Amino acid sequence: MTTELDHQVTFLIEIDKLKGIDRRSPLVDRSRLENSAEHSWHAATSAAVLAPYAATGVDLCRVVRMLLVHDIVEIDAGDTFAYDQEGRRSQHEREAAAAARIFGLLPETQSTELTDLWKEFEAMETPDALFANAVDRYLPLLHNYYTEGSTWRGHRVTSDQVMQRMACVEQGAPALWPYVQTLIDDAVQRGYLLAD
Amino acid sequence: MTTELDHQVTFLIEIDKLKGIDRRSPLVDRSRLENSAEHSWHAATSAAVLAPYAATGVDLCRVVRMLLVHDIVEIDAGDTFAYDQEGRRSQHEREAAAAARIFGLLPETQSTELTDLWKEFEAMETPDALFANAVDRYLPLLHNYYTEGSTWRGHRVTSDQVMQRMACVEQGAPALWPYVQTLIDDAVQRGYLLAD
Numbered sequence: 001m002t003t004e005l006d007h008q009v010t011f012l013i014e015i016d017k018l019k020g021i022d023r024r025s026p027l028v029d030r031s032r033l034e035n036s037a038e039h040s041w042h043a044a045t046s047a048a049v050l051a052p053y054a055a056t057g058v059d060l061c062r063v064v065r066m067l068l069v070h071d072i073v074e075i076d077a078g079d080t081f082a083y084d085q086e087g088r089r090s091q092h093e094r095e096a097a098a099a100a101r102i103f104g105l106l107p108e109t110q111s112t113e114l115t116d117l118w119k120e121f122e123a124m125e126t127p128d129a130l131f132a133n134a135v136d137r138y139l140p141l142l143h144n145y146y147t148e149g150s151t152w153r154g155h156r157v158t159s160d161q162v163m164q165r166m167a168c169v170e171q172g173a174p175a176l177w178p179y180v181q182t183l184i185d186d187a188v189q190r191g192y193l194l195a196d
Numbered sequence: 197m198t199t200e201l202d203h204q205v206t207f208l209i210e211i212d213k214l215k216g217i218d219r220r221s222p223l224v225d226r227s228r229l230e231n232s233a234e235h236s237w238h239a240a241t242s243a244a245v246l247a248p249y250a251a252t253g254v255d256l257c258r259v260v261r262m263l264l265v266h267d268i269v270e271i272d273a274g275d276t277f278a279y280d281q282e283g284r285r286s287q288h289e290r291e292a293a294a295a296a297r298i299f300g301l302l303p304e305t306q307s308t309e310l311t312d313l314w315k316e317f318e319a320m321e322t323p324d325a326l327f328a329n330a331v332d333r334y335l336p337l338l339h340n341y342y343t344e345g346s347t348w349r350g351h352r353v354t355s356d357q358v359m360q361r362m363a364c365v366e367q368g369a370p371a372l373w374p375y376v377q378t379l380i381d382d383a384v385q386r387g388y389l390l391a392d
Contacts, residue, residue, distance in 0.1 A: 005375055008245050012335070013342055015241065016224040019234045028212040038215045041237035045211065045264045049204050049306065061257035064264075068241045110245065139208070146209055179201055 004107045011105040017075045024081050025143050025151045036071040036079055039139070043067040047135045053175040054131045062117070066132045069114050070121045073098035082140070082165055083157050095122075130172030137166055138176065145183055149192025159188050160196040200303045207301040213271045220277050221339050221347045232267040232275055235335070239263040243331045249371040250327045258313070262328045265310050266317045269294035278336070278361055279353055291318075326368030333362055334372065341379055345388025355384050356392040 018037040025034050044067040051060050071079075076098035080087040103115045120129045141162070144152050152162070162184055170177045187193040214233040221230050240263040247256050267275075272294035276283040299311045316325045337358070340348050348358070358380055366373045383389040 004248075005372075009338060012238070012242050012245060013224055013338065016238065016339075018237075019223055019230065020225065020227065027215055028209055029216065031216065034215065035234065037234040037237045038231065041233045041240070041264065042208070042212065042215075044237070044240060044260075046208050048261055048264065049208060049302070052200075061260070064240075064257070064260055065244055068237065068244065068260075106245070142205060142209060143212075176201075 007105060007107050008110070011102070014102060014105055015072055015075065018072060021071075021074045021079055023079050024155075025140055026147055028143060028146050030147055030150065034143075036074050040068055040071050043070070043132075043136050043139055046139055047132065050135055050138070050173065050176065053173040055127050055172060055174055058127045058131045058172075062128045063132045063135075066117050066121045066128060067136065069103075069118055070132065070136065072102055072114075073118065075102060081155070083155055083161055092122075124168055127172070130168050132172070134169040134172035134176065138169060138173070138180065141166065141180065141183060145187055145192065148190070149187060152187075152193045156194060158194045158196050159184050162187075162193060203301060203303050204306070207298070210298060210301055211268055211271065214268060217267075217270045217275055219275050220351075221336055222343055224339060224342050226343055226346065230339075232270050236264055236267050239266070239328075239332050239335055242335055243328065246331055246334070246369065246372065249369040251323050251368060251370055254323045254327045254368075258324045259328045259331075262313050262317045262324065263332065265314055266328065266332065268298055268310075269314065271298060277351070279351055279357055288318075320364055323368070326364050328368070330365040330368035330372065334365060334369070334376065337362065337376065337379060341383055341388065344386070345383060348383075348389045352390060354390045354392050355380055358383075358389060 018040070019035055021036040022033040023036060023039055026032065027034055044064045047063045047067055048060065073095040077091070077094035080091045099115055099118055103111045103118070106114065120126055121132055124130055124133050140151070144150060166180050169180050184193065188195050214236070215231055217232040218229040219232060219235055222228065223230055240260045243259045243263055244256065269291040273287070273290035276287045295311055295314055299307045299314070302310065316322055317328055320326055320329050336347070340346060362376050365376050380389065384391050
């Protein structure tokens with residue numbers, strides 16, 4: 001007889017694979033690339049620390065859970081680089097199939113709950129999703145800044161591209177927005193990021 | 197002028213180091229040792245998935261935040277192996293100093309909040325701390341079982357030692373307790389774990 005716990009354990013063992021999915025960004029000490037599991041931890045922890053900058057009405061508990069599961073689809077779909085136009089075209093389809101398979105390992109109620117949280121994160125419409133995305137994008141900005149633009153320089157990213165990607169911060173974490181603009185300007189000044 | 201955000205960013209950059217702290221347990225695919233940052237992600241996510249097994253009155257939001265920060269002290273104090281009697285004697289002192297330094301990077305209110313969460317986790321007295329510890333200990337049990345006792349066998353761990361370490365599951369996640377006992381018995385049967 002398969003119990004609910006069997007399904008939950010299967011899911012918990014399956015998501016161990018997220019520790020093997022590399023992102024494009026290095027750790028701050030530049031010793032190696034960061035993986036998506038440790039990034040998810042950093043993002044969820046950052047949400048708790050940056051909660052004072054969130055827009056009104058944001059539910060921190062939901063945001064943290066959203067950030068814990070937001071990258072799980074990468075186990076099947078891989079990490080798509082933020083500035084890879086080609087990869088981003090097929091990203092949605094690949095990730096939707098991954099969500100169906102991986103969250104589908106769980107008992108139905110939990111599967112639906114986590115799938116809905118992930119979809120909400122992706123849609124970037126609710127205050128919770130906007131704040132979660134703001135944190136998820138602010139963190140690589142810090143990583144890049146503190147590694148002298150390691151990922152930006154390698155991919156010739158421009159300040160306009162970063163500004164566009166950071167737009168959700170203005171809605172999701174309005175109190176953080178002026179700092180983001182200053183950091184981007186400073187990164188251009190220091191030569192970490194290309195001016196447009 | 198140093199803003200609150202400067203302190204928060206210093207903290208967020210500092211805790212990146214947790215990604216470089218190795219635990220004794222390998223990933224499920226045994227490709228390398230697990231680090232404490234990705235373990236913290238796995239533990240926090242597991243708490244959300246295993247919430248149905250928690251004792252009455254457990255606040256999942258607090259448990260998740262507790263698990264996100266429970267290992268941060270290891271940046272200074274290192275990971276102390278669960279069955280290392282010698283290391284565990286000096287563990288408390290080393291970790292208290294680490295908590296003071298690392299959480300102390302944050303603005304005062306947040307520093308106090310995270311220090312208190314960490315202390316509560318360590319004291320294992322409240323329902324939230326007991327559930328958080330239950331999850332934190334159940335996960336290595338699964339990891340060990342699914343890697344045929346990789347860590348247990350290397351350190352000649354006995355079923356009695358594991359049972360003792362799992363005792364908090366009975367209080368923190370009573371609905372999980374019978375499964376833990378069965379898993380330990382099965383691990384002994386399969387030769388993953390020494391009988392007493």
